[in-house]
Amino acid sequence: xxxxxxxxxxxxxxxxxxxxxxxxxxxxxxxxxxxxxxxxxxxxxxxxxxxxxxxxxxxxxxxxxxxxxxxxxxxxxxxxxxxxxxxxxxxxxxxxxxxxxxxxxxxxxxxxxxxxxxxxxxxxxxxxxxxxxxxxxxxxxxxxxxxxxxxxxxxxxxxxxxxxxxxxxxxxxxxxxxxxxxxxxxxxxxxxxxxxxxxxxxxxxxxxxxxxxxxxxxxxxxxxxxxxxxxxxxxxxxxxxxxxxxxxxxxxxxxxxxxxxxxxxxxxxxxxxxxxxxxxxxxxxxxxxxxxxxxxxxxxxxxxxxxxxxxxxxxxxxxxxxxxxxxxxxxxxxxxxxxxxxxxxxxxxxxxxxxxxxxxxxxxxxxxxxxxxxxxxxxxxxxxxxxxxxxxxxxxxxxxxxxxxxxxxxxxxxxxxxxxxxxxxxxxxxxxxxxxxxxxxxxxxxxxxxxxxxxxxxxxxxxxxxxxxxxxxxxxxxxxxxxxxxxxxxxxxxxxxxxxxxxxxxxxxxxxxxxxxxxxxxxxxxxxxxxxxxxxxxxxxxxxxxxxxxxxxxxxxxxxxxxxxxxxxxxxxxxxxxxxxxxxxxxxxxxxxxxxxxxxxxxxxxxxxxxxxxxxxxxxxxxxxxxxxxxxxxxxxxxxxxxxxxxxxxxxxxxxxxxxxxxxxxxxxxxxxxxxxxxxxxxxxxxxxxxxxxxxxxxxxxxxxxxxxxxxxxxxxxxxxxxxxxxxxxxxxxxxxxxxxxxxxxxxxxxxxxxxxxxxxxxxxxxxxxxxxxxxxxxxxxxxxxxxxxxxxxxxxxxxxxxxxxxxxxxxxxxxxxxxxxxxxxxxxxxxxxxxxxxxxxxxxxxxxxxxxxxxxxxxxxxxxxxxxx
DNA sequence: GGGTTGCATGCTTGG
DNA sequence: CAAGCATGCAACCCT
Numbered sequence: 039x040x041x042x043x044x045x046x047x048x049x050x051x052x053x054x055x056x057x058x059x060x061x062x063x064x065x066x067x068x069x070x071x072x073x074x075x076x077x078x079x080x081x082x083x084x085x086x087x088x089x090x091x092x093x094x095x096x097x098x099x100x101x102x103x104x105x106x107x108x109x110x111x112x113x114x115x116x117x118x119x120x121x122x123x124x125x126x127x128x129x130x131x132x133x134x135x136x137x138x139x140x141x142x143x144x145x146x147x148x149x150x151x152x153x154x155x156x157x158x159x160x161x162x163x164x165x166x167x168x169x170x171x172x173x174x175x176x177x178x179x180x181x182x183x184x185x186x187x188x189x190x191x192x193x194x195x196x197x198x199x200x201x202x203x204x205x206x207x208x209x210x211x212x213x214x215x216x217x218x219x220x221x222x223x224x225x226x227x228x229x230x231x232x233x234x235x236x237x238x239x240x241x242x243x244x245x246x247x248x249x250x251x252x253x254x255x256x257x258x259x260x261x262x263x264x265x266x267x268x269x270x271x272x273x274x275x276x277x278x279x280x281x282x283x284x285x286x287x288x289x290x291x292x293x294x295x296x297x298x299x300x301x302x303x304x305x306x307x308x309x310x311x312x313x314x315x316x317x318x319x320x321x322x323x324x325x326x327x328x329x330x331x332x333x334x335x336x337x338x339x340x341x342x343x344x345x346x347x348x349x350x351x352x353x354x355x356x357x358x359x360x361x362x363x364x365x366x367x368x369x370x371x372x373x374x375x376x377x378x379x380x381x382x383x384x385x386x387x388x389x390x391x392x393x394x395x396x397x398x399x400x401x402x403x404x405x406x407x408x409x410x411x412x413x414x415x416x417x418x419x420x421x422x423x424x425x426x427x428x429x430x431x432x433x434x435x436x437x438x439x440x441x442x443x444x445x446x447x448x449x450x451x452x453x454x455x456x457x458x459x460x461x462x463x464x465x466x467x468x469x470x471x472x473x474x475x476x477x478x479x480x481x482x483x484x485x486x487x488x489x490x491x492x493x494x495x496x497x498x499x500x501x502x503x504x505x506x507x508x509x510x511x512x513x514x515x516x517x518x519x520x521x522x523x524x525x526x527x528x529x530x531x532x533x534x535x536x537x538x539x540x541x542x543x544x545x546x547x548x549x550x551x552x553x554x555x556x557x558x559x560x561x562x563x564x565x566x567x568x569x570x571x572x573x574x575x576x577x578x579x580x581x582x583x584x585x586x587x588x589x590x591x592x593x594x595x596x597x598x599x600x601x602x603x604x605x606x607x608x609x610x611x612x613x614x615x616x617x618x619x620x621x622x623x624x625x626x627x628x629x630x631x632x633x634x635x636x637x638x639x640x641x642x643x644x645x646x647x648x649x650x651x652x653x654x655x656x657x658x659x660x661x662x663x664x665x666x667x668x669x670x671x672x673x674x675x676x677x678x679x680x681x682x683x684x685x686x687x688x689x690x691x692x693x694x695x696x697x698x699x700x701x702x703x704x705x706x707x708x709x710x711x712x713x714x715x716x717x718x719x720x721x722x723x724x725x726x727x728x729x730x731x732x733x734x735x736x737x738x739x740x741x742x743x744x745x746x747x748x749x750x751x752x753x754x755x756x757x758x759x760x761x762x763x764x765x766x767x768x769x770x771x772x773x774x775x776x777x778x779x780x781x782x783x784x785x786x787x788x789x790x791x792x793x794x795x796x797x798x799x800x801x802x803x804x805x806x807x808x809x810x811x812x813x814x815x816x817x818x819x820x821x822x823x824x825x826x827x828x829x830x831x832x833x834x835x836x837x838x839x840x841x842x843x844x845x846x847x848x849x850x851x852x853x854x855x856x857x858x859x860x861x862x863x864x865x866x867x868x869x870x871x872x873x874x875x876x877x878x879x880x881x882x883x884x885x886x887x888x889x890x891x892x893x894x895x896x897x898x899x900x901x902x903x904x905x906x907x908x
Numbered sequence: 909g910g911g912t913t914g915c916a917t918g919c920t921t922g923g
Numbered sequence: 924c925a926a927g928c929a930t931g932c933a934a935c936c937c938t
Contacts, residue, residue, distance in 0.1 A: 370929055375912080379928060395914090417914065422926065428913095 339363040339381050362388045364446040364461075367434070372441040376431035378412075385425035388447065389414050397428075402447075402456045404433055410458070433458065618651035639669035642680060 340363065363384040365371070371378045380389070392398055397415025404410060413428040437460045439445065444461040620634040632645040636657045643660050645651070651659075660667040666674065673680065 368929055370931095373930095377913095379930095382927065419915080419928085420917095420926075424915095424928070 339365060339384050358451040359457075360449040360451055362447045362449055364444050366444050367439055367441050369441040371430070371445075372434055372439055372443070374431060376429050376434075378427040378430045378434075378445070380414075380425040380427055382423060382425055384447070385414070385416070388449070389425070392416060400427070400456065402433075402458045404437060405457070405459050406436070408433070408436060618655045620645065620649075620651065622647065636669060641669065641671075641673045642675060644674055 363381065365378075365381060365384075368379070389400065390398060392414060395416055395418065397413050400412045400414040402410050402412055410429075410433045412430055412433075414425070415428060416423040416425045418424075434445075439460055439462070446459040446461065448457045448459055449455065450457055618634055618637075620632045622630055622632050624630055630647045632647050632649055633642050634645050634649075634651055634655060635642050637654050638656045641657065643657060643666050644663060645660070646662055649662060657667055657669045657671070665671065
């Protein structure tokens with residue numbers, strides 16, 4: 039045994055020296071994945087070459103090494119080569135006939151193992167020492183040759199077993215159940231090597247006899263004996279090495295420890311179905327496949343897969359799915375810490391050995407084909423080790439697992455690829471009642487808080503479901519390559535897209551997988567907090583934005599009008615509905631109209647304001663305007679009108695924002711900062727689209743961060759503010775205006791200085807002649823800074839100050855008129871602002887918005903502000 | 909302040 | 924009673 043890099047698969051694997059080869063080297067077997075290599079020594083250095091083919095030691099028939107991968111028997115045999123199935127079978131038959139012509143197992147005393155068992159003329163005699171072993175022998179023998187062990191014979195054997203024969207009987211029944219669904223693998227050959235620890239030929243023969251002879255039908259169901267239900271050789275009969283109580287050295291050599299569950303406890307009833315031969319459909323906790331198996335694997339970790347499922351998987355997928363172990367996720371496992379505690383025995387049995395606590399990366403694939411890299415490591419813990427997989431959170435979240443679900447670890451052979459599958463907890467009644475696990479642990483573990491307490495967690499998803507799901511879902515999870523068939527044992531994630539909450543909701547009668555005491559807390563919030571990366575967040579945000587435009591009041595539902603602190607609010611009994619996004623605008627007659635774009639021809643059609651469109655809408659559904667109910671009819675608007683219509687829209691803004699490489703966020707400052715920034719940069723605070731869409735005093739589109747006057751009002755704010763009002767709004771407005779005007783003055787001074795310089799550099803007539811264009815340039819400059827030029831003056835015809843006016847617009851106005859900003863402008867503006875608030879209060883804000891918009895439309899229609907529009 | 913990491917603690921289980 | 928394991932927790936790190 040040594041430690042080396044397994045070329046084939048995962049990472050560092052243990053390997054053990056195999057049988058000598060004709061080449062002079064020796065075969066090396068990777069303990070973990072079972073791959074075979076040819077080792078030779080040159081210049082005191084080991085050279086390794088993967089063995090593509092090996093020879094049958096009997097007939098020299100070539101056997102592809104792929105056939106030996108993970109074969110459970112190879113670990114018992116070495117230095118003796120391998121044998122093909124036919125040769126091994128014939129050899130076993132020969133041995134059987136020689137040793138036991140009557141079909142009985144010869145009474146043999148194995149010195150090495152100190153086992154005492156005898157079966158004479160169909161009667162197995164045991165002494166008191168071997169009684170416990172007898173039960174397993176019975177199981178094994180019966181498993182291998184069920185047909186040859188009828189009840190009478192079985193009872194006969196039991197009758198000779200002396201005391202505690204009740205237990206033996208139960209064991210028989212148990213074995214009857216368990217091995218009725220042992221699964222016959224599609225193996226073409228078997229690998230044999232001698233026992234590493236000098237097992238006798240007798241043992242080997244019995245190994246062959248009990249396992250390979252009848253049909254070689256013990257594969258996953260009869261894994262290598264080191265840690266699973268053993269063949270006679272591996273279990274209590276052959277491997278008789280004394281088992282020390284103390285923990286073995288880490289990753290020591292093969293050790294055969296019985297991991298059969300304890301015999302059925304008194305009072306436990308078998309699932310009646312098991313006796314009817316329908317157990318193949320039951321979810322059985324299968325003894326795990328071969329592994330190093332240094333420690334006993336508790337049945338709770340046995341992979342549970344029905345015979346049928348596994349057969350179908352292995353057969354249909356042309357790949358051997360070897361269930362290794364499974365674990366029910368605890369709250370810690372499924373939590374956000376991202377650490378999955380591995381059962382120690384499983385970790386040591388199936389994962390690469392690690393010597394330092396940092397561990398090593400473990401590449402694992404999930405059932406969807408995603409490849410994950412976990413850090414397999416351990417912590418010192420009570421003079422022992424605690425194995426964990428770190429970084430499992432993304433994987434667990436990808437599989438939408440939560441505490442109570444089951445994660446399965448599997449291996450796909452050949453190749454040894456590690457695959458993680460999962461099974462969701464469900465509300466169906468588990469069929470594992472007859473499983474060894476439940477048989478052994480069902481009572482004692484019920485209601486406990488440890489993982490054992492989750493043993494009775496119903497698990498319903500099946501491999502068959504998985505297979506069906508895979509087939510039904512196309513090839514997306516298969517990728518067309520057998521090596522990419524990442525089917526975890528029990529991996530049925532395709533069926534379980536519902537989140538845990540849903541599962542729990544759907545299964546109120548489901549036994550709580552964890553005791554209320556310790557498991558309920560800490561599970562929900564942690565496991566359900568999904569991480570959303572930036573991209574998703576952006577996607578989500580955009581979706582939200584889109585949703586804002588798609589939301590419509592429920593049709594045919596009259597809202598009830600509620601006035602709260604002078605704010606009129608429409609209340610609907612029904613939730614809003616999604617409708618096609620449209621654009622509202624003010625028509626020339628002063629009313630409002632709605633425009634919608636056909637999803638087929640992209641033409642814009644005029645609609646009534648109250649028209650509610652489905653998310654998908656075409657011209658043919660234009661029942662309001664029969665003359666334009668076909669995509670072939672041209673648009674009603676001219677291209678310019680259309681542009682003006684679309685320009686203020688969010689789409690247009692976003693498109694332009696994206697084109698400018700600016701984030702949307704830059705255009706959505708919040709609160710008073712937005713007011714100030716917009717004022718300075720020239721962005722029009724009042725989005726005409728929004729204004730038109732919601733051109734009511736109800737201001738229907740308040741959003742977080744909305745900087746309108748209404749939104750920044752204190753909760754107790756009234757519509758009108760007195761001149762002496764010192765509320766936050768008024769004070770803020772005053773302060774902001776003062777600040778803005780100071781900035782404005784500074785910028786204007788700079789501009790004047792620049793203009794003066796230009797005047798010195800250019801003839802005066804040219805300057806005068808280009809006065810208008812200069813102003814346009816300035817306006818364009820402002821626009822480029824992020825705002826659209828608005829031709830409206832901040833001062834309305836009524837001599838009032840529009841609070842939405844901003845310096846840029848003042849700039850425009852002043853530049854157009856040729857007036858220069860004077861130092862008194864600030865005072866004038868302040869005065870006007872005060873006067874404005876005094877006379878009109880802030881309540882007339884929206885009317886000013888309308889004036890703004892209307893002015894914009896007029897300006898545009900008159901062509902006066904064309905150059906101001908980008 | 910929140911997340912990560914390493915270890916400790918205590919409960920549960922199995923021998 | 925020892926081992927295993929779920930989880931708590933403090934120190935450390937990162938943003």
